[in-house]
Amino acid sequence: MKPRRPLLDHLNLATLKLIAAIEHEGSLSRAAATLHIVPSAASRRITQLENAMGVELLHRTARGAGLTAAGLSIARYARAMMEDVDTLDAELQNLQAGVSGRIQLVASISAIVQHLPQDLALFLQQHPGIKIELAEHTSAEIVELLLQRKADVGVFVAEGDIPGLKLQPYRAERLVVILPVHHRLAKRKRLRFEQLLKEEWVELPPGTALASRVAREALAHGVRLRTRIQVKGMDSASRMVQCGLGIGLLPQASLEQQAKFPNLAFVPLDEPWAHRVSYLAVPALAEPSPASRMLLQALMGL
Incomplete structure (x- = not known):
């Protein structure tokens, strides 16, 4: 035939x-x-x-x-x-028209409320021909989008190598406990996680690196956290804590955005895992576009 x-x-x-x-x-x-x-x-x-x-x-x-x-x-x-x-x-x-590239960028809420906006502003000022389409996702969603090649570059907190992705350190950050200013623990200089286990919590959604880590640490202590309310963003978490609905954890650098919440107290979390790193990630088996390479080089150099 x-x-x-x-x-x-x-x-x-x-x-x-x-x-x-x-x-x-x-x-x-x-x-x-x-x-x-x-x-x-x-x-x-x-x-x-x-x-x-x-x-x-x-x-x-x-x-x-x-x-x-x-x-x-x-x-x-x-x-x-x-x-x-x-x-x-x-x-x-x-x-x-002179545009030299488009980048599909996916980032966690932690990155978006901290360093990324300023860094992107500087990059785009230096490279006006590049267009960036930024979407907010949880860390778990970002990994899937990159592995499926539905995004070019990701920015999120990771705790180790991820098969199929190439990671480069971006920013280090530290977690702090947020509490109502009149909370009994608000004047402590630092807090251990075990001191917080009996508190009611305001939490971020499952799939975020922070929520996943907090849940694992609670299980390691043999308990489940008493989650009173779950919110999608750090701004919302601050509002809920300010209103006395529980305590929470946030990256310290994000507190620069929280000046409008004067009734909050911030206490450093005294745990090794309170120090964490945000990474830049790309698919390991795909060659980044010229525009994506320029962005990665710029962000790694900051």
Whole structure:
């Protein structure tokens, strides 16, 4: 039997666009009208592809023509390819306008409320041709996005090597306990974690590096923390603690953003794990784009 030629040899963007339109419009004739193609020419394109592939793509009846299961499969991939082509077109237009790159950056809330905004401002001032799309995610989500190559660069707290990722230190930070100013522990010079186990807590969401670490340390002491309320951001955590809903942990550098909460006390946490490091991360098996390399070099040099 003569081997079938690779599928890519038979496909072109115009035919893929036609198949996607047939799925969207529900018929060949309406798809042809939408794309301003004569119906007979549209039908001929599909027939040529069917003959080349040896599979039927359309159900042809007296009432019209719709996609077969094979046609629907091609349509699904065609939609994704059309989106990629649109993205490519936008990037080419940006390049013509002098833009030299786009970076998909994902970062933890800890990084975003501390050093990252100032560092990105300096970088973009020096490299006005680069565009950065920044999204906030938990540390666990950032790892998955990088491994799936849905992001270019990640910034998050890690406690060791992560298979599939290349890590570079970014910033060191220290955790402090936040308490209402009149709390019985508020005037201590430092606090051990075991002194906090019976307190009610305001916590960040599961999946954040901080929430995960606190939960592990509590289990190591044989207890579960008494979580009274869980919030998504550090600003919200400060508000809840200020209102007496519990205590919490925050990175010390983030306290510069908390001046609007004068009724809070901040006490250093006296534990080895209170000193932690934020890392810059990229997929280990993918070569970073020139723009991503420039960003990594700039952030590592700060």
